[in-house]
Amino acid sequence: MLIFGYRHSSSGYIRAAIAILLGLLLVVWPGHSSNMIGYIVGAFILLIGVVSIVTAFYMRGMRTIVASLVSASITTVVGILILNRPDYFVKVIVFLLGILLLIFGLYQFFSLFTVRKVIHVPLYDFILSGISAAAGLVMIINPFRSGEVIMIFVGAAVLVYGISTLLATMRIRAAMKEDEEQSGQFSPYEDMTGKSSDEE
Helix, strand or coil, rough: HEEEEECCCCCHHHHHHHHHHHHHHHHHHHCHHHHHHHHHHHHHHHHHHHHHHHHHHHCHHHHHHHHHHHHHHHHHHHHHHHHCCCCCCCHHHHHHHHHHHHHHHHHHHHHHHHHCCCCCCCCHHHHHHHHHHHHHHHHCCCCCCCCHHHHHHHHHHHHHHHHHHHHHHHHHHHHHHHHHHCCCCCCCCCCCCCEECCCC
């Protein structure tokens, strides 16, 4: 949301569980009414926003907290709007979800790139994050004709994102734990100079 936090022990796992559940629902029952899909996706986005707002307060560095709160608040508002008008937002849902997957996939990729200095990150973790981002881009373009095909693709994309988030959370949490044991402090939010936001 960006759902930026990995510091809180359960936030990443919650996001992964929500995404996997939503992905399975859309893949297994793509023919559901547009309203039902709207409610499901709206609730999914709203939950992500709420979780991100809560976990933002566990982060370190004022800039990180503010950025996370702003993105999480936007996500929450989008979820509420979709729940209010699910029929109108069906096509918009695919577009917005594509944007979110593109951003989350890229952010997750670079988060893994950062923690690779602390622990080994398998290549398939990067591949899954890249697939999530690429799927988001496809959803933004939306070349599909059939509504059912769109929903199956969206479900598969969200499912991949959920699995990717689960694996990324495991890697990042392990890296944070190892680094904290060695230095007493770890922050995955580093700028181009290698300094964390806490040091500014």
